[in-house]
Amino acid sequence: TETLFLTWTEPTRYCANHADHPNRQSGIVKVVALHGLPTSPRLWEKLSLPPTWQLTTPQIPGLGQSGTATDWSLESCAEQLRTVTQSADIVVGHDLGGVLCAMNAKPGQTIVLSGTALGLYWWMIRATALPIVQQWFYQRHGGRHFLANGCLPEHAPELLNAFGDHGPDWSNRMRRIAQAMKPPKGLATSLHDCTVKLAWGRHDPWYPSIVAHAVKRATKGTLYWIPAGHFAPWENPEQFAAVITDIQTQQGS
Numbered sequence: 712t713e714t715l716f717l718t719w720t721e722p723t724r725y726c727a728n729h730a731d732h733p734n735r736q737s738g739i740v741k742v743v744a745l746h747g748l749p750t751s752p753r754l755w756e757k758l759s760l761p762p763t764w765q766l767t768t769p770q771i772p773g774l775g776q777s778g779t780a781t782d783w784s785l786e787s788c789a790e791q792l793r794t795v796t797q798s799a800d801i802v803v804g805h806d807l808g809g810v811l812c813a814m815n816a817k818p819g820q821t822i823v824l825s826g827t828a829l830g831l832y833w834w835m836i837r838a839t840a841l842p843i844v845q846q847w848f849y850q851r852h853g854g855r856h857f858l859a860n861g862c863l864p865e866h867a868p869e870l871l872n873a874f875g876d877h878g879p880d881w882s883n884r885m886r887r888i889a890q891a892m893k894p895p896k897g898l899a900t901s902l903h904d905c906t907v908k909l910a911w912g913r914h915d916p917w918y919p920s921i922v923a924h925a926v927k928r929a930t931k932g933t934l935y936w937i938p939a940g941h942f943a944p945w946e947n948p949e950q951f952a953a954v955i956t957d958i959q960t961q962q963g964s
Contacts, residue, residue: 747805796816837892910944
């Protein structure tokens with residue numbers, strides 16, 4: 712059973728979905744959702760939350776049409792997003808957005824992670840930027856292979872149409888971002904003062920069940936399986952929203 716009431720010695724805090732949370736009493740729950748690579752804020756456009764819930768979906772710096780800084784880093788991204796994430800009751804992070812979500816989390820927040828990793832997994836992502844390997848991952852496909860093969864087959868055309876174009880020089884920009892994927896140590900344990908939920912695509916080929924269970928153990932979170940591939944918020948927005956809003960869905964063991 713998921714624990715919704717969090718008590719601390721000093722001060723006392725409530726997770727966003729608890730009835731005594733100040734925003735819940737006023738009917739307002741602030742949700743910030745951070746997309747990953749190679750998607751955009753459109754990843755969240757199918758989510759339907761209760762009318763009084765406010766959903767904010769910022770553009771992750773460096774992933775949009777405006778380009779990627781030559782000195783792009785996770786730390787600079789997190790800093791640029793900190794004000795908006797720390798004003799939220801619930802922060803949702805997918806893929807790279809999950810790392811940024813964890814980096815900016817504060818005690819008492821509800822954190823929802825999907826298709827992400829918080830530790831050593833990222834060395835494999837950095838390896839895709841090596842000179843020979845990057846020809847396949849970035850120069851040849853420019854993220855389209857990741858999109859088309861990361862979802863259930865019926866969703867591939869729509870995903871490619873929505874997220875297949877990120878502006879000029881996208882292949883080299885993706886490689887630059889992959890090279891900089893060096894999350895801080897202890898990131899998962901930093902979430903122990905938060906309520907953590909994992910909304911995971913059951914058929915995610917890029918972050919499979921072994922990764923989901925590793926994140927669950929490290930964060931002490933609750934794992935929910937969603938019939939989807941890697942892009943669960945887009946492929947199955949109803950069940951993804953149900954995890955955010957605490958409507959019962961299938962928990963993992």
